[in-house]
Amino acid sequence: MDNSEIAALLNNIGDMLEIIGESSFRVGAYRRAANVISALPRDINDIRGDKQGLTSIQGVGKGIAEKLAQLLDTGKMDYYEELKTKLPGSLVELIHIQGVGPKKAKLFYEELGVESVDDLEKALQEHRVKDLPGMGVKTEDNILRGLELYKKQSGRLLLSQAVPAAEKIINYLQKYSDVTEISTAGSLRRWRETIGDIDILAATNKPRQVADEFCNYPDVVSVLAKGETKCSVLLHNGLQVDLRLMKPAQFGSALQYFTGSKLHNIHLRELAKKRGLKLSEYGLFNLAGNKLLAGADEADIYNELGLDYIEPVLREDKGEIEAAAAGKLPDLIKLSDIKGDLHAHTQASDGQSSLEEMAAFAQKLGYQYLAISDHAQTLKVAHGLDLKRFEEQWRQIAELNRQWEDFTLLTAVELNINSEGKTDFPDEVLARFDIVAASIHTGFTQDKERITYRTITAMANPHIDIICHPTGRILDRRPPYAIDLVQVFAAAKKTGTILELNAFPDRLDLNDDQLRAAKRYGVKFAINTDAHHFGHLANMRYGLHTAQRGWLTSADVINTLPIDSLLKSL
Ligand SMILES: [Zn+2]
Numbered sequence: 357m358d359n360s361e362i363a364a365l366l367n368n369i370g371d372m373l374e375i376i377g378e379s380s381f382r383v384g385a386y387r388r389a390a391n392v393i394s395a396l397p398r399d400i401n402d403i404r405g406d407k408q409g410l411t412s413i414q415g416v417g418k419g420i421a422e423k424l425a426q427l428l429d430t431g432k433m434d435y436y437e438e439l440k441t442k443l444p445g446s447l448v449e450l451i452h453i454q455g456v457g458p459k460k461a462k463l464f465y466e467e468l469g470v471e472s473v474d475d476l477e478k479a480l481q482e483h484r485v486k487d488l489p490g491m492g493v494k495t496e497d498n499i500l501r502g503l504e505l506y507k508k509q510s511g512r513l514l515l516s517q518a519v520p521a522a523e524k525i526i527n528y529l530q531k532y533s534d535v536t537e538i539s540t541a542g543s544l545r546r547w548r549e550t551i552g553d554i555d556i557l558a559a560t561n562k563p564r565q566v567a568d569e570f571c572n573y574p575d576v577v578s579v580l581a582k583g584e585t586k587c588s589v590l591l592h593n594g595l596q597v598d599l600r601l602m603k604p605a606q607f608g609s610a611l612q613y614f615t616g617s618k619l620h621n622i623h624l625r626e627l628a629k630k631r632g633l634k635l636s637e638y639g640l641f642n643l644a645g646n647k648l649l650a651g652a653d654e655a656d657i658y659n660e661l662g663l664d665y666i667e668p669v670l671r672e673d674k675g676e677i678e679a680a681a682a683g684k685l686p687d688l689i690k691l692s693d694i695k696g697d698l699h700a701h702t703q704a705s706d707g708q709s710s711l712e713e714m715a716a717f718a719q720k721l722g723y724q725y726l727a728i729s730d731h732a733q734t735l736k737v738a739h740g741l742d743l744k745r746f747e748e749q750w751r752q753i754a755e756l757n758r759q760w761e762d763f764t765l766l767t768a769v770e771l772n773i774n775s776e777g778k779t780d781f782p783d784e785v786l787a788r789f790d791i792v793a794a795s796i797h798t799g800f801t802q803d804k805e806r807i808t809y810r811t812i813t814a815m816a817n818p819h820i821d822i823i824c825h826p827t828g829r830i831l832d833r834r835p836p837y838a839i840d841l842v843q844v845f846a847a848a849k850k851t852g853t854i855l856e857l858n859a860f861p862d863r864l865d866l867n868d869d870q871l872r873a874a875k876r877y878g879v880k881f882a883i884n885t886d887a888h889h890f891g892h893l894a895n896m897r898y899g900l901h902t903a904q905r906g907w908l909t910s911a912d913v914i915n916t917l918p919i920d921s922l923l924k925s926l
Pocket residue numbers: 770795797824825
């Protein structure tokens with residue numbers, strides 16, 4: 357189990373204890389431990405191997421440490437298993453619904469026999485909730501609204517949850533079983549910003565054996581369905597994974613079909629019909645259905661339809677089929693085009709790693725440069741640096757830069773744009789940084805005129821090179837602030853200000869459609885990870901695929917430039 361899985365389990369325990377009515381001290385201890393572990397810069401399994409062991413983790417007491425040790429060693433925690441027997445079904449899930457706390461969850465269980473979200477929905481529909489002590493029609497309505505919201509949001513995964521989980525399973529199946537080809541499918545293969553289920557497709561001539569191996573995958577807690585064409589399992593971190601099995605001769609057409617999107621496929625099938633052909637998950641056929649034209653290889657399907665191969669990231673029916681027919685698909689940016697990262701924090705502000713650690717990892721990624729862009733003085737919550745501390749950092753950077761021939765740390769800053777569109781330092785100070793970035797971290801609820809004004813005013817400052825995370829949205833947690841992006845794109849073009857595509861998996865800001873719209877204005881972009889730990893630098897791929905979904909080429913992105921041209925262009 358990895359850190360995030362363990363944190364989720366500890367949070368789950370906290371939820372259960374709350375429903376049972378344990379003391380808030382006890383509940384808090386599990387929640388704190390979960391928080392600390394989810395932010396740990398090291399794998400908890402490694403820490404377990406240290407001399408001091410798990411108790412060296414601040415916030416993890418002796419009792420929890422012992423339980424975790426058992427979990428890491430055996431894959432099971434007796435305490436957790438015991439708690440599960442005290443609470444029926446999926447009662448814990450109820451408290452994630454807005455308007456339902458642990459007390460209400462317990463009440464619904466005891467009085468109405470509610471054991472799951474479905475049970476609760478039924479009780480609400482039958483108006484059984486309003487008659488309970490302390491409830492009423494209004495409470496019932498509130499909970500119903502909370503339930504709608506819960507149903508809409510729940511189950512959507514971030515790419516950073518879905519991609520690594522899928523990669524692990526694919527590796528496992530490739531190694532151990534009789535699989536000739538294997539791939540992700542669905543929204544995951546298209547790298548949509550959030551994912552429904554994890555879909556995996558495998559070609560094999562021995563479906564029964566592969567199904568067995570899949571269901572025996574060590575992370576599986578329950579098998580929901582098992583057959584020779586499809587298996588569904590639940591992993592211990594709560595993710596559902598569907599594996600479809602098919603003959604190698606149909607792998608390409610099945611992969612095409614199950615990758616979607618729905619709209620892309622509808623358009624493609626219409627195109628096939630016009631050409632007197634029939635397209636399905638089983639292959640591309642003549643109209644009579646007795647002659648197979650393509651099936652084993654996905655690219656053949658596109659070619660037989662008179663199209664260039666369309667990368668999965670583009671398959672949204674947003675003009676890609678027309679472009680493929682005209683031979684005008686964009687030459688999409690690749691991960692290997694990226695020469696460096698222009699947004700990263702260190703321990704000096706709110707990051708967790710040192711300059712040396714950040715630089716070492718950037719070099720491991722093959723980068724030529726990394727811009728260190730710690731927060732500046734006005735962002736007190738993030739320990740923003742004043743000029744004196746920046747000068748000290750510049751000295752350290754200059755010292756470090758002397759030892760490398762083909763790698764450079766760039767001096768940068770992430771300014772905070774205040775309500776007047778002003779930032780932390782006067783121009784003569786800004787002129788001393790290699791790169792100046794600015795972003796909004798305060799006043800998220802201001803109106804559209806104000807937020808747009810702040811952003812555009814900052815862009816008008818010739819020292820400000822980049823606007824970071826331009827809409828401020830955080831997936832599932834914070835909607836974008838009100839901002840008129842059309843005005844922002846026009847101003848970015850006019851002032852030559854770069855817009856960031858923030859690659860942090862819960863940001864992806866700008867998103868795919870916004871990137872494409874901005875590109876039409878002639879805007880240039882920087883794809884940055886906003887790393888707060890050296891490991892975050894590896895999140896570049898989430899931004900990269902979002903850039904591809906926005907039809908960006910390497911010419912649109914400034915951190916594909918070698919260092920000299922980069923600095924000249926800013
Ligand atoms: Zn920021």
